[in-house]
Every structure is written in C-alpha cells, then in structure tokens.
Amino acid sequence: MNNYSEKFEKMRIAGKLAAQTLDMLTENIKEGISTAQIDKLGYEFIRDNGGYSAPLYYRGFTKSLCTSLNHVVCHGIPSEERILEEGDAVNVDVTAIIDNHYGDTSRMFCIGKTSVKLNNLIDATHESMMRAIKILKPGKKLGDIGHEIQTYVEEKGFSVVRDFCGHGIGTTFHESPNILHYGTKNTGMELKPGMTFTIEPMINAGKFATKLLNDGWTAVTKDKSLSAQFEHTVGITENGYEIFTESVKGYLKPPYL
Ligand code: MF3
Ligand code: CO
Ligand code: CO
Numbered sequence: 001m002n003n004y005s006e007k008f009e010k011m012r013i014a015g016k017l018a019a020q021t022l023d024m025l026t027e028n029i030k031e032g033i034s035t036a037q038i039d040k041l042g043y044e045f046i047r048d049n050g051g052y053s054a055p056l057y058y059r060g061f062t063k064s065l066c067t068s069l070n071h072v073v074c075h076g077i078p079s080e081e082r083i084l085e086e087g088d089a090v091n092v093d094v095t096a097i098i099d100n101h102y103g104d105t106s107r108m109f110c111i112g113k114t115s116v117k118l119n120n121l122i123d124a125t126h127e128s129m130m131r132a133i134k135i136l137k138p139g140k141k142l143g144d145i146g147h148e149i150q151t152y153v154e155e156k157g158f159s160v161v162r163d164f165c166g167h168g169i170g171t172t173f174h175e176s177p178n179i180l181h182y183g184t185k186n187t188g189m190e191l192k193p194g195m196t197f198t199i200e201p202m203i204n205a206g207k208f209a210t211k212l213l214n215d216g217w218t219a220v221t222k223d224k225s226l227s228a229q230f231e232h233t234v235g236i237t238e239n240g241y242e243i244f245t246e247s248v249k250g251y252l253k254p255p256y257l
Contacts, residue, residue: 015244146183
C-alpha cells in the first residue's frame, strides 16, 4: 500500500471504461457509419456502464467524444453529415468519468484500404507513444517524454504538433503538468510516484502548424497534410509506470484483427 493506491484503483476503473468504449467502437466503425452515430454509441456505452462522457458540455463542446478525420489534428466534432468512406482514417478520443475520476484515451481507425503513407504515419504515431511510455519511471523528466516522441517521428520525416499537448488528469479532466510531445532530454519536471497524466502525440505527415476552424474546436493541419494521434492515461509507480487505458481486447493499432 502507498498513499496513491486508492487513486490508482479509481484511475484503473475510469481508464478501463474508456478503453472498453473504444473496444466496443472497433466492431462498429465501418464504411457508411456517421461520426454522429459513433458519438451516440460511445455516449450510450459509457452511460450504461455507470459513467459519464467528460467532453459533453465541457467548455461548450456539444458531443460526447471527438472524431478527427484525415487532416484533422484533434477535437473534431461528430456530425450526421460526415459518413466514413473507404480510405478515411479517424481518431476517436473518449474520456469517461466514473466515481469522480477520468480515463482519457484515443485510437486511430482505418476504413477499408488506406494509403501506405497514412499507414506509416499511424504506425509511427503509435510507436512514438509507446516508446515514450516505456521510459516512464521516477527520476525521468518531462523533457525525456517529448524527446522520445520527437526524435522517433522526425527521423521518419514526420512532425510533432506543438499547439496541443498531454496533461495531468485525475479528479479533473485537464490539470498540470502539460505533457509536451517534443523536448530535450533531462529537462523539465521530474516524474514522481503517484503522478497521473496523458501522453497523446499528434503527428503530422507535413508541417506541424495547425489552424482552428470557425466552429471553435476543430484543429486541422495548416498545410492540409494528414495527421494521426493515439492517447493513453498513465500513472507513475515506485519503479515504473502503469497504463490505465489498455485495450481489454488487445487492440493496439489498425488493422484490428
Ligand atoms: N479528450 C481530449 C484530450 O485528450 C479533450 C477533448 S475536449 C473536448 O484532452 F471538449 F473537445 F472534448
Ligand atoms: Co487528453
Ligand atoms: Co483525449
């Protein structure tokens, strides 16, 4: 036992609900489904399992999850009009609240056959997140996280979005510290047991600049290049880390077989 074991127990439950929501969506995200239908399925699943969707009415957001397609970097708003088509890739970002704790996770989904370029971007984004997670332990610093992600994806010719970052999470949705996905080794705040935060790199095929659409939420790449993202909620333990939002079904990245 330690002073954060109760908090971690609740983060496990919240993280698992968010992950199971994505697991459920995996079977439903297909050509012909609208992003609003994905939103409805997510809302109902979380509600039916005793939770609440954190994005709903968060700072004026009117949907229960985010659906970010192709050149959308993050915070895409589900809509009846947007029907998924062959070749699309969509990030679905789910945040569940249960027992006053938050679980925040996102994955990419591909519709039918997607381009080699897009598949490579998605693979690199997932790998960058996992590389950053695997180094986590007390004594590492926030800059080490960004460094892992940045060096890996830039080597592949991709770029790290600067305008959005990961965040502390627990009994609030977004708290300090900010988790930047670029950075310098051995700089920034030191990781301590009991810390809980997200790692959620947004990686672009082109340049890292983003632009906000008129709806006030949807962030797109300024150069219209493709963008990908994955997100996990993690906690720092005595000698390493715990991922709270791991798939129960073993789903990591597309293709989900
Ligand atoms: N889930 C997003 C994150 O990873 C935040 C979405 S806020 C919303 O932090 F209002 F757009 F839903
Ligand atoms: Co987040
Ligand atoms: Co999220």
